[in-house]
Amino acid sequence: MVRIENHLGKIQVSNAYFANLIGYAVSECFGVSGLVNSTPSQGLRSLVSGKDTTDKGVRVRSAGEELIIDLHITVTYGVNIAAIVKSIIHKVTYTIENACGLAVSRVNVYVADMKVH
Numbered sequence: 001m002v003r004i005e006n007h008l009g010k011i012q013v014s015n016a017y018f019a020n021l022i023g024y025a026v027s028e029c030f031g032v033s034g035l036v037n038s039t040p041s042q043g044l045r046s047l048v049s050g051k052d053t054t055d056k057g058v059r060v061r062s063a064g065e066e067l068i069i070d071l072h073i074t075v076t077y078g079v080n081i082a083a084i085v086k087s088i089i090h091k092v093t094y095t096i097e098n099a100c101g102l103a104v105s106r107v108n109v110y111v112a113d114m115k116v117h
Helices: 015-027 040-049 081-100
Strands: 002-006 009-013 032-035 058-063 066-076 103-115
Touching: 002 058, 015 032, 015 058, 015 066, 015 081, 032 103, 066 081, 081 103
Parallel strands: 066 103
Antiparallel strands: 002 009, 032 066, 058 066
């Protein structure tokens, strides 16, 4: 749960909402094969349930009134990784700021694997 307090009051947004919103935005970016588990708890929940978790590869934290987003992705072999990461950063920042009205401080993208298609 991300909690932010400003002059209007308290804002609480669930991690599932962010995970779905960010996951959809990332999946629209060219060259992204998917998201990978970023924490041991995500991996354990995925293993126990037998299916992917909604927050797979996404971690959202608040720093004051701004958000810090960590993404763990898999890319397609043969594409420019720097271009993909730049595209993801812009897409995620725009999507979050447009949908929630919250400022994004940083988007950290970690390339965990490369898939050959």
